[in-house]
Amino acid sequence: MIDVNRRVLPGFRLSLGYTLLYLSVLVLIPLTACFLKAASLSFDEFWAAVWTPRARAAYALTFGTSFVAASLNVGLGLLVAWVLVRYHFPFKRIFDALVDLPFALPTAVAGLVYSSLYVKSGWLGRYLVPLGIQGSYSRLAIVLVLTFIGLPFVVRTVQPVLADLEAEVEEAAACLGATRAQTFRRVILPSLLPAIVTGFALAFARGLGEYGSVVFVSGNMPFKTEIAPVLIVAALEEFHYKQAAAIAVVLLVASLTMLVLINRLERWSKRDGN
Amino acid sequence: MAIDVTAGAATTRRRAQEDPWLVRWTLVTIAAAVMAVLVVVPLANVFYEALARGPQAYWNSLVGDADTLSAILLTLRVAPLAVLANVVFGLAAAWAIARFRFPGRTLLIAMIDLPFAVSPVVAGLIFVLIFGLQGYLGPWLREHDIKIIFATPGLILATAFVTFPFVARELIPLMEAIGAEEETAAVSLGARAWQIFRRITLPNIKWGLLYGIILCNARAMGEFGAVYVVSGHIGGQTDTMPLRVEKLFQEYNTAGSYALASLLSSLALVTLLVKTALEWQTRHELRSRLRESLPDGDGGGAAAQPLRPRVVPPEHRPATTAERSEETTGVGISVKNVTKRFGDFVALDDVNVEVPHGALLALLGPSGSGKTTLLRIIAGLDVPDSGSIHYQEEDATHRSARDRNVGFVFQHYALFRHMSVFENVAFGLRVRRWPNAKVEERVHELLRLVQLDGLGRQSPSQLSGGQRQRVALARALAAEPKVLLLDEPFGALDAKVRQELRHWLRKLHDEIHVTSVFVTHDQEEAFEVADRVVVMNRGRVEQAGTPQEVFEHPANAFVMDFLGNVNVFHGRVEGGRALLGSFEVAMPEYPHDESRPVKAYVRPHELEIDRLPRGASSLKADVLRINPAGSAVKVELLAKDFGVPINIELGQERYAELQLKTGDTVFVFPKRVRVFVQDFQI
Numbered sequence: 001m002i003d004v005n006r007r008v009l010p011g012f013r014l015s016l017g018y019t020l021l022y023l024s025v026l027v028l029i030p031l032t033a034c035f036l037k038a039a040s041l042s043f044d045e046f047w048a049a050v051w052t053p054r055a056r057a058a059y060a061l062t063f064g065t066s067f068v069a070a071s072l073n074v075g076l077g078l079l080v081a082w083v084l085v086r087y088h089f090p091f092k093r094i095f096d097a098l099v100d101l102p103f104a105l106p107t108a109v110a111g112l113v114y115s116s117l118y119v120k121s122g123w124l125g126r127y128l129v130p131l132g133i134q135g136s137y138s139r140l141a142i143v144l145v146l147t148f149i150g151l152p153f154v155v156r157t158v159q160p161v162l163a164d165l166e167a168e169v170e171e172a173a174a175c176l177g178a179t180r181a182q183t184f185r186r187v188i189l190p191s192l193l194p195a196i197v198t199g200f201a202l203a204f205a206r207g208l209g210e211y212g213s214v215v216f217v218s219g220n221m222p223f224k225t226e227i228a229p230v231l232i233v234a235a236l237e238e239f240h241y242k243q244a245a246a247i248a249v250v251l252l253v254a255s256l257t258m259l260v261l262i263n264r265l266e267r268w269s270k271r272d273g274n
Numbered sequence: 275m276a277i278d279v280t281a282g283a284a285t286t287r288r289r290a291q292e293d294p295w296l297v298r299w300t301l302v303t304i305a306a307a308v309m310a311v312l313v314v315v316p317l318a319n320v321f322y323e324a325l326a327r328g329p330q331a332y333w334n335s336l337v338g339d340a341d342t343l344s345a346i347l348l349t350l351r352v353a354p355l356a357v358l359a360n361v362v363f364g365l366a367a368a369w370a371i372a373r374f375r376f377p378g379r380t381l382l383i384a385m386i387d388l389p390f391a392v393s394p395v396v397a398g399l400i401f402v403l404i405f406g407l408q409g410y411l412g413p414w415l416r417e418h419d420i421k422i423i424f425a426t427p428g429l430i431l432a433t434a435f436v437t438f439p440f441v442a443r444e445l446i447p448l449m450e451a452i453g454a455e456e457e458t459a460a461v462s463l464g465a466r467a468w469q470i471f472r473r474i475t476l477p478n479i480k481w482g483l484l485y486g487i488i489l490c491n492a493r494a495m496g497e498f499g500a501v502y503v504v505s506g507h508i509g510g511q512t513d514t515m516p517l518r519v520e521k522l523f524q525e526y527n528t529a530g531s532y533a534l535a536s537l538l539s540s541l542a543l544v545t546l547l548v549k550t551a552l553e554w555q556t557r558h559e560l561r562s563r564l565r566e567s568l569p570d571g572d573g574g575g576a577a578a579q580p581l582r583p584r585v586v587p588p589e590h591r592p593a594t595t596a597e598r599s600e601e602t603t604g605v606g607i608s609v610k611n612v613t614k615r616f617g618d619f620v621a622l623d624d625v626n627v628e629v630p631h632g633a634l635l636a637l638l639g640p641s642g643s644g645k646t647t648l649l650r651i652i653a654g655l656d657v658p659d660s661g662s663i664h665y666q667e668e669d670a671t672h673r674s675a676r677d678r679n680v681g682f683v684f685q686h687y688a689l690f691r692h693m694s695v696f697e698n699v700a701f702g703l704r705v706r707r708w709p710n711a712k713v714e715e716r717v718h719e720l721l722r723l724v725q726l727d728g729l730g731r732q733s734p735s736q737l738s739g740g741q742r743q744r745v746a747l748a749r750a751l752a753a754e755p756k757v758l759l760l761d762e763p764f765g766a767l768d769a770k771v772r773q774e775l776r777h778w779l780r781k782l783h784d785e786i787h788v789t790s791v792f793v794t795h796d797q798e799e800a801f802e803v804a805d806r807v808v809v810m811n812r813g814r815v816e817q818a819g820t821p822q823e824v825f826e827h828p829a830n831a832f833v834m835d836f837l838g839n840v841n842v843f844h845g846r847v848e849g850g851r852a853l854l855g856s857f858e859v860a861m862p863e864y865p866h867d868e869s870r871p872v873k874a875y876v877r878p879h880e881l882e883i884d885r886l887p888r889g890a891s892s893l894k895a896d897v898l899r900i901n902p903a904g905s906a907v908k909v910e911l912l913a914k915d916f917g918v919p920i921n922i923e924l925g926q927e928r929y930a931e932l933q934l935k936t937g938d939t940v941f942v943f944p945k946r947v948r949v950f951v952q953d954f955q956i
Contacts, residue, residue, distance in 0.1 A: 008461055016366075019367040020382075026431070030403070033403050034396070034400045079305050083305040089302050096550075099309075103493075106497075107499075108496070108517075109538050114316060115523075148313070151312060151313075211395045212516065228393075229393050232395050236399065239408070258391050
């Protein structure tokens with residue numbers, strides 16, 4: 001039924017036209033400009049801009065910390081979602097609402113407070129630094145703040161799926177003689193897997209692009225704690241627009257790939273869910 | 275959105291007992307510890323640091339610092355503008371995507387997610403590359419003295435880019451879940467685009483829209499990376515709140531930094547509060563919507579009184595256009611050579627139907643036969659690929675649904691959920707700008723007609739299914755339509771209410787005489803209510819006529835089959851005789867020698883039972899089951915020799931006479947047989 005409604009409900013041309021215009025002006029044209037700018041470099045120049053040792057270290061750091069943080073989020077998010085769906089405990093509603101704080105809290109605030117919590121005199125640093133755990137101006141600092149930023153993604157994708165899981169399936173497993181652990185591993189986990197993967201991908205993508213909080217906590221030391229977006233800002237500050245565009249193109253391609261992947265995953269998990 | 279609102283609470287409680295106490299509390303404690311370290315401690319730290327030097331110092335570092343104050347004001351300017359732009363975009367995108375199908379739709383949906391995947395720094399950079407001094411438009415902008423980058427417009431652009439998915443992402447699934455039924459109903463009642471949006475769509479999506487705005491705003495106020503790149507950090511001019519937090523931090527002004535951070539944190543907490551409240555609101559609404567959509571009888575609603583046909587004196591009858599125009603006995607609606615395809619599927623294949631003026635016609639057929647498509651085409655809710663629709667000689671094919679002045683009753687009522695019964699009925703009049711007094715009078719008149727007077731102030735959700743259906747009918751009749759169209763009007767009701775409403779609809783039609791067409795797959799319903807019946811199959815009209823004609827003289831095997839409750843015998847025909855098991859029927863219409871397969875149909879009351887065979891044309895059968903309840907005794911038999919099950923209806927007297935028991939072997943005789951060779955009938 002290609003256009004059952006098109007002829008009946010009004011406003012198709014206006015709404016679609018405006019949508020496309022807005023997207024073009026705000027997204028498509030600027031993104032094209034970015035690719036054009038980068039294309040004005042010769043291949044060698046482009047390569048020189050995006051593949052310096054410093055840039056490679058930054059990519060590795062960005063991907064590495066995002067990956068570790070997203071993996072941590074899978075474990076923590078699964079736990080939080082499980083507790084929220086399955087158990088009743090005091091202040092549960094506040095607990096539930098606070099899960100979304102990383103969505104609502106400006107990243108600069110997160111960066112600010114995470115940078116001071118883990119220094120030697122900070123609330124948590126005073127216990128951790130003597131143990132040799134450097135939770136600020138280090139790679140660990142980046143992982144910590146990215147874990148904070150990404151926490152809601154896994155929780156909020158797993159939570160509804162877990163809530164929709166039929167009790168009968170677990171009861172059936174129990175009747176067939178499975179232990180609780182076996183039921184979890186063989187019955188519950190497989191049905192949560194698509195949601196977990198989607199949540200992981202979302203947290204990972206968010207980590208790749210994150211800037212505000214990381215610049216506060218990392219110290220931005222080249223080769224050590226400098227993430228890829230910082231390279232762009234650094235290039236811009238030196239008025240190297242083409243180089244900035246080149247690095248942006250690398251990040252864009254990476255994140256577009258992520259977007260396609262997330263889309264596929266969402267479709268996969270939806271099909272699986274049904 | 276698969277939110278299981280009915281079962282959720284109960285199952286959670288039941289499952290919770292499965293895990294031992296120790297496991298439960300260990301897990302809860304660990305989760306609480308994780309949340310404390312990741313979320314609560316940092317939040318507490320912000321407020322602690324901000325207020326550590328006392329409220330006076332706190333106040334001074336916020337308002338006393340001119341640059342901080344201007345950063346607050348700048349954010350309060352930038353964020354609302356970006357949100358406003360994204361709300362307009364979100365509404366347009368949701369309308370296009372949730373209400374229409376078009377090529378590239380999936381791609382468009384994916385594009386809306388782009389900002390989630392693009393690093394904010396890149397988002398800022400792309401605007402610098404276009405509008406910056408060295409950018410593509412830079413020289414032109416400088417010539418005309420327009421500043422975008424390092425100025426407020428750039429901040430708004432960057433913020434809008436980063437936050438534009440939020441409203442659209444919220445509205446698209448919501449509008450898809452709500453469906454287009456109510457909006458389609460509004461079109462059929464004559465509403466214009468703006469009226470539909472303001473009176474139907476907006477009230478339905480208001481909570482979701484607010485939710486999207488809240489998220490969008492939170493992100494807009496807090497955006498850092500994109501804004502950082504385009505701002506240029508001109509103190510007091512282009513520093514937003516988050517940028518100011520960073521600058522103060524770099525200047526080692528920790529107190530000022532934390533003070534501003536605490537303000538932002540408070541905003542985040544307010545966001546969470548509103549968000550949680552809205553989630554409860556929408557969940558509550560979804561739940562009541564779910565309850566509404568459950569089929570129910572006439573029991574649950576307010577004051578369900580039995581429907582008694584009421585004689586309305588002619589002078590009190592609501593006038594219809596049809597009645598007011600001089601009595602034409604001609605054709606009310608004619609459908610001429612209408613064809614409609616959906617892709618490869620032919621929904622209607624050269625269909626011709628005539629509805630006599632003032633008649634009540636039933637479109638009868640199995641699902642997928644095209645009857646609803648035909649009804650929607652008559653209403654103007656669908657457009658035929660070829661052919662035409664005439665209302666009393668007047669070509670209406672190219673008139674929109676809004677201008678056709680039809681009353682359409684939707685299968686699931688499509689009542690406007692946020693309006694009272696009164697306002698639902700009044701809708702078609704309000705969009706036509708009737709004066710209030712007349713609206714009042716007309717609505718009360720109609721509520722009396724459908725016997726719902728006194729329920730005008732109820733909301734549709736408080737009514738039973740049957741009552742809702744009558745509201746839908748009153749709403750369709752309000753604007754004095756030329757024709758009344760009903761799509762499976764009783765489909766969603768239970769058997770008893772259905773029966774009652776059927777009689778009532780017949781009575782109502784006898785009173786108001788508006789040319790009416792209704793769709794049904796229930797032959798009993800069609801025969802009981804309609805003046806004329808059109809039987810459809812696979813997009814074609816199989817037969818049209820009065821109920822009596824169709825029942826007594828089915829045009830072909832399909833009609834016979836579809837009318838149902840019939841015994842089918844397979845056999846062969848040759849030389850003017852049809853052989854069906856051990857029956858033999860004369861068939862002079864087929865004198866050919868070539869033998870062909872035939873199907874013979876015998877209705878259950880057209881078969882007789884006897885203990886002994888009577889000549890050649892009888893069939894030996896065993897009694898399998900007897901159901902003596904009801905006016906006729908239903909007997910199920912099996913003709914073992916041919917493996918044919920047979921159903922027979924006997925009169926009570928004959929049954930008593932025969933003294934039938936299960937297991938008896940008897941002989942069956944047909945009183946009347948209809949034999950079809952292909953489309954060829956005796």
